[in-house]
Amino acid sequence: MRPQVLLVFLTRFEECMAMLRGIVHYERTHQIWTAFHDDEARAEVDPRWLESKRWDGIISRHTTPGLVQACRKLRIPLVDLNDVPRFPGVPKIRPDNVAIGHLAAEHFLERGxxxxxxxxxxxxxxSCERRDGFIEALQLAGRECNVFDVNYPGDVTPSWDIDQITALADWLKRLPKPCGVMACFDIRAQQILTAAHAHGLLVPEEVAVVGANNGAIRCELAYPPLSSVAPNAYQSGYRAAEVLAAMLAGEDHSALDERIEPVGMVTRPSSDVLAIDDRNVAAALSIIRERSCQGLTVDQVVAHAHASRSQLEKKFRRHLGRSPQAEIRRVQVEKIRQLLMETDFPLKRIAELAGFEHVEYMCVVFKRLTGESPGEFRRKTEAKSIQSD
Incomplete structure (x- = not known):
């Protein structure tokens, strides 16, 4: 008879879906199970529910003391994926939080x-482990870090959110600029973005922001879209299945506490900037980022930056090695790349969205800056996608 395995994962969390994909991959290539997905995590709180069926093993992302106690009573092997202190005798697999902090620090250091x-x-x-990893990497580079930690109440209520945004704004205003700020996870990073906007701080030009966990929808909905360190939830799920299979074969993994290396930094506009200690250039870059694809002119950039055209040209060449006009074109070309990769829009529509009146001119600019036409770029991207599938 196939082993009966219970999977306790709330699928409203993106990382849980990634973990389940890792479990499925292992199960299909190594071990045939009959799996039941408890997507309401009822096994957490109701031992009677757990006792209603014979289970050979359990993998849980939402492990509680009650679930651990019930598994011990029923002698069910349990693998814990929850990122909390380990339960004695229960194998634990969780992210390498120190490495997550290191990646965020290296990301900012690379940008100056x-x-x-x-x-x-x-x-x-x-959170403390991520903080310590961030600080450690900065100290190795001879840098210091300003820390603002609070007690987490366990749930984000509207009143707590408002209080935190106010406190974060006060903290951000005191930081020297430009600065790179890491939040312990993406929800905290969103609070930073809100606090910065509410008090007129430019993101990423004055405050560059990085979160962690890389919840793709949450990060893309943020403004500007949020950079985030991506843990390897898929590998965590795969490894959990591997450990459970070994336990079902009689191996002892009760002392296991394994840390899974993160995938890497997913860079989005909230931190995709070079650190420039010049308010005029920062203001110019901000409006270029926001309005390059809306017919923005250099004269409009100059007016927004409160500098003369010649002064701004000199500052751009000193800090970026290119002119304001070249920066506008660079942002437009990045938008064209994105639309070619992520949509099937015709070139005429892409030209409109990228701020070009004539599609022919868009194609000339794109080829001059990339070395290939929009059509060639799209065909190459589609070919790579087919090969990866």
Whole structure:
């Protein structure tokens, strides 16, 4: 008879879906199970529900003391994927939070930042580990970090959110600029973005922001879209299935506490900038990022930056090695690339969305800056996608 395996995962969380994909991959290539997905996590709170069926093993992302106690009573092997302190005798697989902090720090250092901040939760071990990894990487580079930690109440209520945004704004205003700020996870990073916008701070030009966990929908809905360190949830799920299979074969993994390396940094506009300690250039870059695809002119950039055209040209060449006009074109070309990769829009529609009146001119600009036509770029991207599938 096939082993009966219970999977306790709330699928409203993106990382849970990735973990389940890793489990499915292992199960299909190594072990045939009959799996039941508890997508309401009822096994967490109702031992009677767990006792209603014979289980050979359990993998849980939402492990509680009650679930651990019930598994011990029923002698059911359990693998825990929850990023909390481990339960004695229960194998634990979780993200390498120190490495997540390191990646965020390296991301800012590569962009030339000299000032840094971290904000998280002092009562959560995973947040403290990410903070310590961030600080450690900065110290190795001879840099210091300003920390703003609070106690996490366990749930984000509207009143708590408002209070935190106010406190974060006060903290951000005191930080030297430009600065790179890491948040312990993406929800905290969204609070930073809101606080910065509410008090007139430019993101990413004055405050560059990075989160962690890389919830794709949450990050893309943020403004500007949020950079985030991506943990390897897929590998966590795969490894959990591998450990459970070994336990079902009689191996002892009760002392296991394994950390899974993150996939890497997913860079989005909230931190995709070079650190430039010049308010005129920062203001110019901000309007270029926001309005390059809406017919923006250099004269409009100059007016927004409160500098003369010749002064701004000199500053751009000193800090970026290119002119304001070239930066406008660079942003437009990046938009064209994105639309060619992510949509099947005709070139005429892409030209409109990228701020070009004539599609022919868009094609000339794109080929001059990339070395290939929009059609060639799209065909190459589609071929790579087919090969990866």
């Amino acid at each position: 930042f000299q000032h840094f901040g971290f904000t998280g939760f002092s009562n959560d071990g995973w």
